[in-house]
Amino acid sequence: MxxxxxxxxxxxxxxxxxxxxxxxxxxxxxxxxxxxxxxxxxxxxxxxxVRDWLAARGQLPELSPLEELRTTLLQAPREAAALLPFIPPLVWLETSRFDWLRELHDEELVAETSRCLDVSPPTEAAPETVRALLRCVSEEGAEVALVVFQDVLGADSVHTTPKPVVDLMVGLLLEPGTVFDPACGGGGLLSAAARQGATQLFGQDIAPTQAVLSEVRLRVEAPKAELVETVAADSLRQDAFPDLQADTALCNPPFGIRDWGHDDLAYDPRWVYGLPPRAESELAWVQHCLAHVEPGGGVVVLMPPGAAERASGRRVRAELIRRGALRAVIALPPGAAPPLHLGLHLWVLTQPDETLDTGESVLFIDAATENLSHERIVELWRDFDEAEERFEPVEGVAQRASIVDLLDATVDVTPARRVHAGVVATPTEQAERAEHLREQLARACANLAELTDAARIGGDTFDASSHAWAVADAEPETWRTATVADLLRGGALTLHRATSVRRGASSRNTDAAIDDMPVLTLSDLRGETPTSGSPRDKPAEHVRIEDGDVIMPETLHGLRIVPARVADAEDSGKLLGPHLFLLRPDPERLDPWFLAGFLSAEENTHRATTGTSIVRLDVKRLRVPLVPPRSQRDYGRAFQHLFRLRQSAALASTLAEETARQWATGLTSGALLPPEADS
Missing domain, CATH: 1.10.1660 (Multidrug-efflux Transporter Regulator; Chain: A; Domain 2)
Structure with a gap:
């Protein structure tokens, strides 16, 4: 071992x-x-x-199914690859069969599980590992188990595309029938395409474990797909699908790879738009994807921002534009996907079709400065794609540029330079915009100043000035605490999750009206925005949110402060989205704002996180102080006030930035004149 x-x-x-x-x-x-x-x-x-030492002293809490599987696989990583074939058939296994297998003795477990699943018995699989897998799939679902396998086996994975970016890339495709991903990783893009109706899925990845994980994931999450095929090989040097003509291609390729085969592939027929320079491997991936879609087929590729303007790639960019292959470039905000310090771009391309008219312009969307929703980005793209000559530009957000204008000396396709160029406003219009923003900023600053001194929460006046925060004695205040798991057992809390329904199982809610109800998503929670999702987007068990519920994320993706949202009257009746925890406190025993404040404390959440590439929150391990209801209400009012303070500060910061931008634009464009100095 x-x-x-x-x-x-x-x-x-x-x-x-x-x-x-x-x-x-x-x-x-x-x-x-x-x-x-x-x-x-x-x-x-x-x-x-360490585990033996902790267990001997009663310091080792009961492991969740996810953590039990992770710990078991970490001690025997070779068994992880051997057990991957078990996962797809486990999706269809009836609950009674799960219970029967978990009761078997160790000497029978591996053989009987293999026979039950119609899978060849693995040569390396200990009974305790199989038992942990059965428990995790039975209680948490096959998707959760796959995350554990991804962490254990995915050391050679270059990157993982975040789910919001995956959903956007798939949303930009109009007809995802047959989908190809030549850098498929763990299969996230292909899985999302299957949820949107793709029926044939082809993937390739240079990392063998990722290719295997991708195929297993697709067989779990896309059981209705007619064909699933993934291959482990270098896509550029060893194309596994040379004759494939898919409807669409999706790709998040590795960036900045110089040894991609420039010399060996100099005369490759895929380089229809020119030989990609040695330092521009991303342009090789773009052409590789275009070569594998049929005429009229769409391609969406996640690209580094440098690919839009580097001089070395100018000739290939010009040819992509000249032939009508490049259709749109969308700038994403920094942090949307690794590397997190860069604002990446999405290139939307089409394989030119000689029977159709070639487009005469390219759409540019700057979502980096305007923080556009994914739905709005998709809407803008589809309006342009359906009738580009009638597309109405959106100031500061979306602009189309003609091919003639783009084919200048630089062939720069950076969205910010195209969207914000040529935005002309009269001096009066510029002054009115700046003044409107200044008034909004003044109100936001006044509200922020008020919150630093006093605020009214409910029927109580809350004094927030510095003298009101009492200082503890020489030592900080301490409390007896209980874990969320303890509170669940005692009935002070109930825990809900909108996990995916296991294939073959019926949904708990058959209310047809549920289809029209909005869903609170993970993105809404992080951005503190209203509910934006729809139940049609993803199959999930339906959990209705109630006033006073505390909602927290399951995955953190680099968040330093874990958000905890206390549902209000506006959230009440909406549906809980996937990858979220909902904690419903007994109002007679727990104040929701008190609960949210302590659950989201940095030290508390740090102790309850697991994973490396995907950091997950084990909410049952979070601890809550045991204090009387009156003290809870005092803490609750304080935490609610801090929540409003953060909201107000964020709004003031946004308005200050936009006001300064408008004033600067007015000064540099000549629309506004600087104030004269006092004489």
Missing amino acids: TRVEVTSADISRMAGVTRATVSNWRRRHPDFPDPTGGTDTSPAYDLVE
Whole structure:
């Protein structure tokens, strides 16, 4: 069995304690396991020894199904690949069969599970690993189990495309019948295309484990697909589908790869638009995708911003524009997808069809500065695609540029330079815009100033000035605490999740009116925006939100502060989206704002997170102070006030930036004149 090492931070998460507590254990207990690796300042410990030490002292909480599977696979990573074929047939397994298999003795479990699933018995699979897999799929779902396998096997994965970007890329495709992804990774793009109606799915990835994971995922999440095929090989050097002509292609290729085969592939027939320069591997991926779609077929590729303006790629960009292949470039905000410090672009392309008229312009959308919703981006693209000559530009957001204008000396297709160029306003219009924003900013600043001194919450006046925050004695206030799991067992809380319905199982809610109800999504929670999703978007069990519910994310994606939303009257009656936890407190025992404030505390959430490439929150391990209802209400009012303070500060910051931008635009365009100095 392979030794697995853990750090002090990992141990704190395992035991549900602070890292300071782990440091105290190391100093005070001579029998604490000795370091087996790491450094003097950051030692690492053997996982098995640590678990045994914690268990002997009653410091090891019961593992969730997800964590049990993760821990088991980490100790035997070779078994992870051997057990992947078990997952697709487990989706269809009846609950009674799950229960029967989990009751079997160890000596029977592996063989009987293989026979039940009609899968060849793996040569490397311990009974405890199979048992953990059965529990995770039965209680959490096959999709959750696949996330664990992705973490354990996905060390050679270059990147993972975030779900919001995946949904946008798929939404830009009009007819996803046959879909090709030559850098499929774990299969996220192909899986999303299948949810939108794709029937034949083809993928290729250079990492063997990713190709296998992708096919397993597609067989789990796209059971109605007529054909699923993934291949492990270098797509540019060893094209596994040379004759494939798909309806559409989706791709998030690796960026900045110089050794992509420039010399070996110099005369490759795929380079219809010119040989991609050695430093422009992304332009090779663009042409590879175009070569694998039929005439009129669509392509969406996630691109680095440099590909839009680098001089080395000018000739290929010009040819893509001249022949009508490049149809739109969409700028995304930084943080939308790795690398997070860059604002990436989406290139929307079409394989030219000689029987159809070639487009005469390219659409540019700047979603980086305007924070457009995905639905709005798709709407703008479809309006342009249906009738580009009648497309109405949206100031500061979307603009079309003719092919003649684009084929200048630079052939720069950066959306910000095209969208904001040529926006002409009269001096009066510019002055009115700036004044309107200044008035909004003044009101927002006045509201922010008021919130720093006093505010009215409900029927109470809340004094927020500095003297009102009482200081604890010499030592900070401490409380007895209970985990969310303890509160669930005691009935003070109930936990709900809108997890995907297992194939073959019936939905818990058959109300036809549910189709017209909006869904609170993960993006809404992070952006503190109104509900924006629709139940038609994704099959999920229906959970109705009630006033006072506390909603938290399941996956964090680099968030430093974990949002906790307290549902209000506006949220009430809406539906809970997937990848969210809903905690419903007993109002006689728990104040919702008190609960949300402590659950989202940084130290609390840090101890309850798991995973590396995908960081997940184990909400049952979060801890809540046990204090009387009156104290809870005091804390609740304070947390509610801080929530409003953050909202007000964010609005003032946005308005200040926009007001300054409008004034600067007026000055540099000559529409506004600087104020004269006092004489």
